[in-house]
Amino acid sequence: MTEPQMTQPDLRIRAALPAPLKTVHEALTDPAALRVWLTEHAHVDLPGGTYQFWGPTTPDGAEPHQRLLHADEHTIRFAWTVGGVETTAQFDLAEDEDGTLVTLSQTDLPSFQEVISDTAGARGAIQTFWTLAIANLADYLDGRDLTPRCDFTSAELHASVVIDAAPDAVFDSMTQPEQIRQWVGAHVDVEPYVGGRFAMGGFELDQAGARFLEFEPGRGAVLRWADGMTETWELEGSEGKTRLTVTHSGFDTTNPPYPGWAGWLSGLAGLRRHLERPGARSIWRGLEVAGLPAGMMADDQV
Structure with missing residues (x-):
């Protein structure tokens, strides 16, 4: 099944995953694998039939909203209606010195400004949904424990x-800003004391x-954010390991901040890899988001 190529995407994520191309393709198309690293439910019938996934950890995922457009050994393209808007998503696979380069692109998504202003609805969580999913795919392929997914319900x-x-x-x-930059891939300024600031993108971009x-x-x-939301980190050590618990509270429970929460979960996956694989290169090779402020991302880390 083949339909016309994508228009200019609003999101493009590139990651180098630790497995041969054929293995990565299987992980992207085997329903049993998708139910491990992506979401609760999956129905796949390739090349000409179906590519669907849904569940509580998929944005607008009460039922499947995907329609297969094209599939071969290097590309999977599908229409995905999110919040009543039809988008087009595409996986492209290419061989890479670190395994397989995966590029995820998607059209018809809100800009960065719309997401942070909380006017984007379910589509606002797509970018962080995919960064967390791809991080979990990397760990799945590497035989590592996965990071908890965001429950959008x-x-x-x-x-x-x-x-x-x-x-x-x-x-x-x-x-420590230099360490955060390595596992988040973004510039962060920190004043490490009670009353000190913590700013994603740095103090110039995030003055509050x-x-x-x-x-x-x-x-x-x-941490207390400018909008009143509170973030709590709890660390408990045992036998050289740490149980890290992160909690967000103080937000409007009728409209939870899912984009930011999924982003934090994605960050936790990066934090685990950073500490457990010292010296290993980040899996991320590029992130393009419509309207993302210049200078926010650390170019040498993505």
Whole structure:
């Protein structure tokens, strides 16, 4: 099944995944694999039939909204209606020195400004949905534990991960700008003390930022964002490992901040890989988002 090529996408994500192209293609097209790393439900019949996925951890995922447009050994393209708007998404696969280069592109998505102004609806969570999904795909292919997914039907934004590193190392990686840049791939400015600021993109781009209400090295921290949302980090060490629990609260529970929460979960996947694979290159090779402010991303990390 073949239909015309995509128009100019609003989102393009590139990642190098640790497996041969054929293995990555199987992970993208095997329903059993999709139900592990992507979402709860999947129905795939290629090359000419069906490519669908849905469930609580898919935006607007109460039922399947995808329609297959094209599939071969290097490309999967499908229409995906999200929040009543039909978009086009495409996976492209190419051989890479680190395994397989995966490029995810998608059209008809809101701009970065629309997402952060909370006017984008379900489509606003697509970018962070895909970054988390691709991070989990990388760990699935690598035989590693996966990071919890975002439940788009729940107002409880709470997740725990176990990291094979001591609490002090985890805390430093979350509060030292140079380390954050390595696992987030973005510029972040931090004033590491009670009352200090934490700004994604740096103080110039995010002048208000968040402020630390609590700051206990090796144990945890509490941040309050300008809109009143509170973020809590709790670190508990045992046998050289750390259970990190992150909770978001203080938001409008009728409209949870899913884009930011899915982004944090994606970041946790990067934090785990950064600490458990010291010296390993980031999987990310590029991120293009319509309206993303210049200078926000760390170009040497994506």
